[in-house]
Amino acid sequence: MRFDYHTQYRQGFALLPHTSDRVLYGLLIALLLAVPFFASTYLLGELGYVLILCIAAMGLMVLTGFTGQVSLGHASFVAIGAYAHAWLMTQGLPFALSLPLAALISAGAGLVVGIPAIRVSGLYLAMVTLAFSIVVEQVIGLWRGVTGGFMGMLVPNPDLLGLSLSSPRAFYYVCLFFTLAVLLVLLNLMRSGIGRSFVGVRDSEAAAYALGIPVKRVKVGAFGLSAGVTGLAGALMAHHIGYLTPDAFTLLLSLDLVLMVVIGGMGSLRGAILGAILISLLPRAVAALKALLPDAMARQSGMEIFVAGAVLAFFVLFEPMGLNGRWLKLRALWESFPLYRRDTFRRQKSYMRSERNR
Amino acid sequence: MSSHLELFAQLTANGVAVGSIYALVALGIVLIHKATEVLNFAHGDLLVVAAFSAWALIDKAGLSFWLVLPLVALAMGVLAYGIDALVVRRIVGQPQFAGVMLTIAIAFMMRGLVSMGFGTESQSYATPWTGSSTEILGITVADLSLVIMGSVLLIAALLWLFFRYTRLGIAMQAASQNQLAAHLNGVRVKRVNSLVWALAGVTAAVAGIFLAPITLVDTSLWLITLKALAAIVLGGFGSLPGAVIGGILIGLIEQYAGVYLMHGVKDIAAYLVLILVLILRPTGIMGEAHGRRV
Amino acid sequence: MTALLELDEVELAFGGLVAIGGLSLRVDKGEVLAVIGPNGAGKTSMLNLVTRVFNARRGRIRFKGQDIAQLPRARIAHLGIARTFQNIELFDAATVLDNLLLGRHRFGSGGWWQQVLRTPALTRLEERHRAKAEEVIEFLDLSPWRNARVAGLPYGVRKVVELGRALCAEPELLFLDEPASGLNPEETRDLAFWIEDIRTDLGITVVMIEHDMSLVSAVADRVVCMAQGKMLAEGTPAEVQGHPDVIAAYLGT
Numbered sequence: 046m047r048f049d050y051h052t053q054y055r056q057g058f059a060l061l062p063h064t065s066d067r068v069l070y071g072l073l074i075a076l077l078l079a080v081p082f083f084a085s086t087y088l089l090g091e092l093g094y095v096l097i098l099c100i101a102a103m104g105l106m107v108l109t110g111f112t113g114q115v116s117l118g119h120a121s122f123v124a125i126g127a128y129a130h131a132w133l134m135t136q137g138l139p140f141a142l143s144l145p146l147a148a149l150i151s152a153g154a155g156l157v158v159g160i161p162a163i164r165v166s167g168l169y170l171a172m173v174t175l176a177f178s179i180v181v182e183q184v185i186g187l188w189r190g191v192t193g194g195f196m197g198m199l200v201p202n203p204d205l206l207g208l209s210l211s212s213p214r215a216f217y218y219v220c221l222f223f224t225l226a227v228l229l230v231l232l233n234l235m236r237s238g239i240g241r242s243f244v245g246v247r248d249s250e251a252a253a254y255a256l257g258i259p260v261k262r263v264k265v266g267a268f269g270l271s272a273g274v275t276g277l278a279g280a281l282m283a284h285h286i287g288y289l290t291p292d293a294f295t296l297l298l299s300l301d302l303v304l305m306v307v308i309g310g311m312g313s314l315r316g317a318i319l320g321a322i323l324i325s326l327l328p329r330a331v332a333a334l335k336a337l338l339p340d341a342m343a344r345q346s347g348m349e350i351f352v353a354g355a356v357l358a359f360f361v362l363f364e365p366m367g368l369n370g371r372w373l374k375l376r377a378l379w380e381s382f383p384l385y386r387r388d389t390f391r392r393q394k395s396y397m398r399s400e401r402n403r
Numbered sequence: 404m405s406s407h408l409e410l411f412a413q414l415t416a417n418g419v420a421v422g423s424i425y426a427l428v429a430l431g432i433v434l435i436h437k438a439t440e441v442l443n444f445a446h447g448d449l450l451v452v453a454a455f456s457a458w459a460l461i462d463k464a465g466l467s468f469w470l471v472l473p474l475v476a477l478a479m480g481v482l483a484y485g486i487d488a489l490v491v492r493r494i495v496g497q498p499q500f501a502g503v504m505l506t507i508a509i510a511f512m513m514r515g516l517v518s519m520g521f522g523t524e525s526q527s528y529a530t531p532w533t534g535s536s537t538e539i540l541g542i543t544v545a546d547l548s549l550v551i552m553g554s555v556l557l558i559a560a561l562l563w564l565f566f567r568y569t570r571l572g573i574a575m576q577a578a579s580q581n582q583l584a585a586h587l588n589g590v591r592v593k594r595v596n597s598l599v600w601a602l603a604g605v606t607a608a609v610a611g612i613f614l615a616p617i618t619l620v621d622t623s624l625w626l627i628t629l630k631a632l633a634a635i636v637l638g639g640f641g642s643l644p645g646a647v648i649g650g651i652l653i654g655l656i657e658q659y660a661g662v663y664l665m666h667g668v669k670d671i672a673a674y675l676v677l678i679l680v681l682i683l684r685p686t687g688i689m690g691e692a693h694g695r696r697v
Numbered sequence: 698m699t700a701l702l703e704l705d706e707v708e709l710a711f712g713g714l715v716a717i718g719g720l721s722l723r724v725d726k727g728e729v730l731a732v733i734g735p736n737g738a739g740k741t742s743m744l745n746l747v748t749r750v751f752n753a754r755r756g757r758i759r760f761k762g763q764d765i766a767q768l769p770r771a772r773i774a775h776l777g778i779a780r781t782f783q784n785i786e787l788f789d790a791a792t793v794l795d796n797l798l799l800g801r802h803r804f805g806s807g808g809w810w811q812q813v814l815r816t817p818a819l820t821r822l823e824e825r826h827r828a829k830a831e832e833v834i835e836f837l838d839l840s841p842w843r844n845a846r847v848a849g850l851p852y853g854v855r856k857v858v859e860l861g862r863a864l865c866a867e868p869e870l871l872f873l874d875e876p877a878s879g880l881n882p883e884e885t886r887d888l889a890f891w892i893e894d895i896r897t898d899l900g901i902t903v904v905m906i907e908h909d910m911s912l913v914s915a916v917a918d919r920v921v922c923m924a925q926g927k928m929l930a931e932g933t934p935a936e937v938q939g940h941p942d943v944i945a946a947y948l949g950t
Binding site for chain 2: 115161164165167168169171172173175176177179180183186187300303307346347348349350351352353354355357358361362365
């Protein structure tokens with residue numbers, strides 16, 4: 046069981062109200078900072094990539110998990126961030142300026158996409174974003190002047206005040222810095238007024254209007270914020286990939302991001318991170334699985350996508366709250382042990398509620 | 404006929420042919436959505452499984468096309484029924500998003516299995532109409548295209564009759580509007596919904612078997628789901644005739660865009676239409692508007 | 698005495714269906730007004746007109762003398778008008794406290810940069826909002842469910858949470874849409890006391906759409922009966938309940 050000894054009201058709603066949490070997360074951050082000292086170059090590169098995916102997943106989580114706006118085309122914002130950043134750097138802008146600017150450009154694109162989101166919702170929005178993603182992929186291919194078209198575009202190396210950041214260790218710290226910064230910013234936003242209005246718009250637009258929340262502005266703003274964060278991830282990804290081509294940002298990447306958000310657990314930033322870690326581990330797990338299978342089956346290339354589908358189906362059917370849900374249940378178990386009630390999180394059977402009249 | 408007019412007529416003929424396929428796929432998706440409010444992202448993959456099965460039976464096992472068509476259609480109906488009965492049914496009561504995610508998961512799994520089972524190479528097979536074409540008013544139309552257009556019209560007509568005049572069809576409509584009320588009136592809702600899935604599976608199979616000889620039998624056929632979605636949006640969600648009209652229009656728009664607009668637009672024409680329609684007129688051509696009572 | 702809210706020959710139509718035809722209504726400050734009538738009379742539509750869910754085809758709506766018929770929907774709360782919903786519209790995924798905090802939205806939550814950096818000023822602002830929410834929780838006896846997720850709560854408690862959320866907005870005019878529907882007699886009695894306290898202690902004017910005549914008689918100062926989009930009768934509860942038209946259209950014998 047866990048007890049807090051708070052002496053002030055404000056300690057109750059602090060970000061980490063429990064001492065044990067503060068200690069454990071502190072240790073985790075210390076560990077992440079120390080990783081480059083005992084990890085191989087390959088592992089550092091992989092960790093950097095996972096961190097970039099965490100940022101992108103958090104960006105999508107803000108939109109889909111917190112504001113309830115489904116986006117099946119977020120790879121488009123990753124692409125916009127990546128190409129904008131690379132292009133700005135080739136125009137001579139320093140890394141430290143080009144990165145936030147690329148994020149802003151992506152945020153602008155998000156605002157534009159968010160405007161039709163005011164009129165359509167749910168399923169229709171999913172399709173608009175899907176279509177948008179495919180259109181962006183094609184436009185990148187055709188806009189040869191800026192993006193190098195289907196031939197690709199070389200990404201200049203990142204540097205800060207003369208120091209090169211392209212070494213695996215330096216780049217890992219860059220990724221870690223941005224992941225922690227984005228996480229902190231979003232955590233603070235989501236527990237303040239802006240975050241609450243996102244959730245309000247998601248759960249009941251009618252009530253949100255009645256409470257004075259400018260629903261349309263919130264929807265567009267959420268799109269902008271989400272696109273900006275995802276664009277930042279894209280800009281970092283540009284350096285990770287090194288050479289940009291349109292087929293690094295296909296529909297499959299969009300669906301991967303959605304998988305991260307759904308499997309991780311909608312409506313929580315912790316879920317976004319857990320989901321990103323799981324999905325990025327998936328190829329490795331599948332490779333390990335293939336090693337165990339007879340040769341003929343192992344050579345086929347459909348295994349990865351099959352496993353991804355199976356994992357998603359498993360979570361949708363049996364763990365709809367996602368990895369975060371599992372985390373919360375385990376934490377509830379730990380916090381209330383030995384008084385934990387087994388059916389605390391039991392789901393109730395319900396009839397289909399038509400969403401035609403949302 | 405002047406060459407411009409001839410080109411236009413030829414494009415129109417092609418557009419209607421391709422559009423008919425889109426219409427058929429769109430019909431299947433709308434069927435399922437009307438009944439269960441689940442948007443079946445796995446529909447294109449049903450198509451792919453049908454196409455690959457047809458290839459295996461025609462090319463490898465040497466069976467006749469006329470035998471394979473009903474066989475595979477039936478098999479897909481059974482497969483679709485099974486997908487609903489065993490998997491999709493379990494998320495009744497959960498928000499629509501869960502259904503979308505589940506069908507995406509099923510789509511992934513089917514795609515993976517097809518890759519693993521049938522290999523990744525593109526295949527093709529012969530139909531009784533491959534290679535023959537007819538001249539109508541000076542333009543050449545592939546016989547296969549005529550057959551496709553004919554079958555789509557036939558299927559659409561059959562569906563219309565089915566929903567209008569048979570008990571099962573009316574039961575399906577009832578279940579699609581209010582599950583609880585239908586259940587209380589003796590409609591076996593779960594079974595009816597699975598039958599709708601089976602029906603959709605059959606239409607997907609027919610579409611797949613006819614489409615594959617035109618394009619190749621390939622896992623990338625699943626992308627047709629997206630074009631079908633554009634067709635549904637254009638025609639109006641929840642409207643079966645809308646799906647057919649939307650499909651044919653998308654087919655036509657693509658053909659015209661390929662020639663009259665700049666290079667590269669043809670590939671994204673369907674998606675641009677989808678975006679524009681959803682921005683300007685979300686209900687589509689024949690769709691129903693919905694509001695919420697608070 | 699100028700009325701707090703005035704509806705002047707208001708008309709609302711959905712295509713060919715006239716939901717409200719020529720309704721004139723007055724709400725005085727500090728009173729509890731009950732609106733009764735059969736289903737389809739246009740009671741909730743009237744409420745939706747005032748809160749700008751719908752646009753009136755004709756007529757004027759004045760709140761404290763100011764014409765509000767053209768205001769954007771999200772501005773109504775800022776004027777001091779709050780409402781509850783016939784079918785509960787709570788934020789299901791959030792806790793009771795979070796729902797109440799959202800009720801405080803109209804008082805501002807600090808600038809976005811303050812929220813991002815979590816400045817001491819913002820923490821103080823959050824504390825003040827929470828203090829008010831805690832007041833409402835105590836007022837409505839919601840303490841046992843303070844941190845519970847709304848989705849799992851009993852129906853009666855959820856109705857009370859919705860009332861609390863509306864109170865957190867510190868309105869001058871509070872609309873309650875069928876507050877007692879689905880409540881057992883004990884909860885209805887509690888509701889009667891709360892409405893009385895809301896009027897007396899908090900100084901809020903209450904308009905309630907209600908079918909439960911015992912609640913109406915206990916709490917309302919004035920009653921308006923609507924039928925088929927028009928006003929049928931108005932007066933004290935006793936007057937309206939004895940009115941022959943009202944008995945014919947709604948109450949029966």
